[in-house]
Amino acid sequence: VPPPETPPRPAPGTRLYLTPAAHLLPEDGTCLMEAVSAAAGLSWSDNPTCTHPLLAHLARLVNDASTEAGRQVLLELIPGLANATSDAPARASASLASACTDYALRLRPTQLLIHLHHVTMTQLRREQRLPARGTPPWVSAARQRVFLHGPGARAVEQSVRACTLLPPAERDGALLTLLRLGLAAVTGDAAGVPLPGHRNRVLGGLRSDAQADTTNIVSALPAGDARAQAWWRWLTV
Amino acid sequence: MEQVVVIVVVLVALTFDYTNGFHDAANAIATSVSTRALTPRVALVMAAVMNFAGAFLGQAVANTVSDIIVPGGSATHGLVVVLAGLLGAITWNVITWAYGLPSSSSHALIGGLVGAAIASGSLVHWSVVLGKVVIPMVLSPVVGFGLAFAMMLGVMWAFRSASPSRTNRGFRLAQTVSAAAMALGHGLQDAQKTMGVIFLALLTGGFVNSGDSLPIWVIVASASAISLGTYSGGWRIMRTLGRRIIHLDPPRGFAAESVAASVLYTTAFVFQAPISTTHTITSAVMGVGATKRFSAVRWGVARSILIAWVLTLPAAAAVAAAAYQILKLIFRLP
Numbered sequence: 300v301p302p303p304e305t306p307p308r309p310a311p312g313t314r315l316y317l318t319p320a321a322h323l324l325p326e327d328g329t330c331l332m333e334a335v336s337a338a339a340g341l342s343w344s345d346n347p348t349c350t351h352p353l354l355a356h357l358a359r360l361v362n363d364a365s366t367e368a369g370r371q372v373l374l375e376l377i378p379g380l381a382n383a384t385s386d387a388p389a390r391a392s393a394s395l396a397s398a399c400t401d402y403a404l405r406l407r408p409t410q411l412l413i414h415l416h417h418v419t420m421t422q423l424r425r426e427q428r429l430p431a432r433g434t435p436p437w438v439s440a441a442r443q444r445v446f447l448h449g450p451g452a453r454a455v456e457q458s459v460r461a462c463t464l465l466p467p468a469e470r471d472g473a474l475l476t477l478l479r480l481g482l483a484a485v486t487g488d489a490a491g492v493p494l495p496g497h498r499n500r501v502l503g504g505l506r507s508d509a510q511a512d513t514t515n516i517v518s519a520l521p522a523g524d525a526r527a528q529a530w531w532r533w534l535t536v
Numbered sequence: 537m538e539q540v541v542v543i544v545v546v547l548v549a550l551t552f553d554y555t556n557g558f559h560d561a562a563n564a565i566a567t568s569v570s571t572r573a574l575t576p577r578v579a580l581v582m583a584a585v586m587n588f589a590g591a592f593l594g595q596a597v598a599n600t601v602s603d604i605i606v607p608g609g610s611a612t613h614g615l616v617v618v619l620a621g622l623l624g625a626i627t628w629n630v631i632t633w634a635y636g637l638p639s640s641s642s643h644a645l646i647g648g649l650v651g652a653a654i655a656s657g658s659l660v661h662w663s664v665v666l667g668k669v670v671i672p673m674v675l676s677p678v679v680g681f682g683l684a685f686a687m688m689l690g691v692m693w694a695f696r697s698a699s700p701s702r703t704n705r706g707f708r709l710a711q712t713v714s715a716a717a718m719a720l721g722h723g724l725q726d727a728q729k730t731m732g733v734i735f736l737a738l739l740t741g742g743f744v745n746s747g748d749s750l751p752i753w754v755i756v757a758s759a760s761a762i763s764l765g766t767y768s769g770g771w772r773i774m775r776t777l778g779r780r781i782i783h784l785d786p787p788r789g790f791a792a793e794s795v796a797a798s799v800l801y802t803t804a805f806v807f808q809a810p811i812s813t814t815h816t817i818t819s820a821v822m823g824v825g826a827t828k829r830f831s832a833v834r835w836g837v838a839r840s841i842l843i844a845w846v847l848t849l850p851a852a853a854a855v856a857a858a859a860y861q862i863l864k865l866i867f868r869l870p
Binding site: 318319320321322323324326327328342343345346359363445447448449450452453 | 570634635636637780781782783784785788821825828829831832834836
């Protein structure tokens with residue numbers, strides 16, 4: 300199949316079309332987090348400030364690892380991702396990373412995943428305790444930063460890797476579940492995520508039809524921000 | 537004893553070379569794959585082959601690397617200094633990978649050698665470090681950004697009235713050449729750094745003289761290690777585990793790769809300077825992006841390069857110094 304001469308663009312009035320990889324400009328295409336930055340009315344970026352950085356990392360990896368069809372299903376998560384910060388970002392990082400490894404271990408356990416799960420759970424327990432007396436704030440901040448860019452990021456990457464090794468028919472579903480779990484871990488809405496066939500917990504919340512249209516997304520954007528609406532119109536028309 | 541240590545140094549240097557190729561594989565193939573100029577498999581094979589070929593094109597960078605320090609004391613002591621430098625660089629690369637810190641393999645290697653030399657009281661040629669390492673290291677991304685910006689403006693002006701689809705088709709074809717040139721530049725620059733270290737070890741052990749040219753087995757081994765690393769690392773990147781690929785249109789991909797390759801060739805052939813291939817291609821990509829809108833410049837990436845400048849040299853030097861102290865105990869050196 301010859302490659303398209305221009306990036307796929309959504310026809311007026313239809314859904315936005317997500318593409319893999321990062322894009323310097325909206326004209327080159329749009330990945331999930333770039334669509335989130337536009338939806339939130341922020342400057343064009345695949346790491347917008349409206350989303351927890353580790354969740355953004357997970358969303359970028361899921362976007363790139365999904366199939367063409369599976370990637371479009373991720374559109375339903377844009378409103379949630381556009382407002383996915385946490386009052387306790389360090390705890391959210393640990394919670395997200397451990398949720399990812401926990402899920403990935405059920406799909407494809409490896410020694411590395413087991414190790415990373417142990418590390419993330421240790422970090423989560425540490426974050427759930429009260430900070431040790433006398434620990435300077437910069438030490439805590441540095442520790443959190445190191446976890447975010449190091450073991451946290453590695454845990455998320457290996458979890459995505461476990462999903463990509465599944466048969467094609469199951470891959471997109473697993474990646475979507477992983478991203479939903481990550482979102483729930485950051486926003487604290489852990490009751491909303493279904494884990495098909497892997498846990499007894501029956502969880503609802505986020506819509507499963509995954510066919511959100513542009514109108515629904517615009518109505519769910521944060522506080523009807525005019526700049527966000529303008530961005531969105533530009534992207535979808 | 538010296539022979540055993542030399543063999544260890546060569547093996548460690550080749551491991552460093554392999555990891556360098558593994559880590560930097562994206563540099564040569566990312567833009568071509570993102571514009572669909574090449575399929576991932578073809579891009580990887582081409583990058584590995586051109587990496588191998590690039591290693592045979594010159595020895596100037598290797599000479600610069602081997603000229604940075606003069607290990608003092610006995611032959612065994614000198615070899616331990618080189619080994620400590622290499623271990624320092626590898627350890628720092630692993631630390632930065634594990635903790636997600638910005639880094640550069642090339643800077644880590646230079647920092648490691650300098651740190652081990654300082655810790656052992658060996659001679660460091662500071663004029664070489666400043667003139668052929670630090671200044672090119674700072675200038676190359678700036679030049680890459682500026683030249684890519686200028687070249688992209690030129691391309692846009694030259695093809696302003698051409699049909700976009702025909703232009704894209706043409707540049708996609710041209711990108712096959714520019715990607716090959718970039719991979720050749722990667723082999724030329726990065727394989728020579730390892731060759732320089734191996735030559736330094738052979739020189740210190742008394743197996744070659746300072747005026748000798750590089751033994752052919754050193755060139756072949758270094759070229760093989762970096763191309764194998766590139767091939768292995770490329771698949772990891774294709775599986776979305778590595779650095780994220782930036783989608784570019786074919787004219788931008790061509791401009792970025794051509795400029796980066798030109799900077800790599802010029803620094804290697806004209807200035808004999810080892811520079812970071814990662815920083816060069818990254819800044820060139822930012823430069824071509826800036827032609828359309830300045831907001832397309834990823835300042836976060838620029839900040840990472842800046843942090844790598846500040847952090848890598850002293851940190852790798854410190855780790856190498858610690859490695860030297862440990863190795864001194866293991867080898868029971870005075």
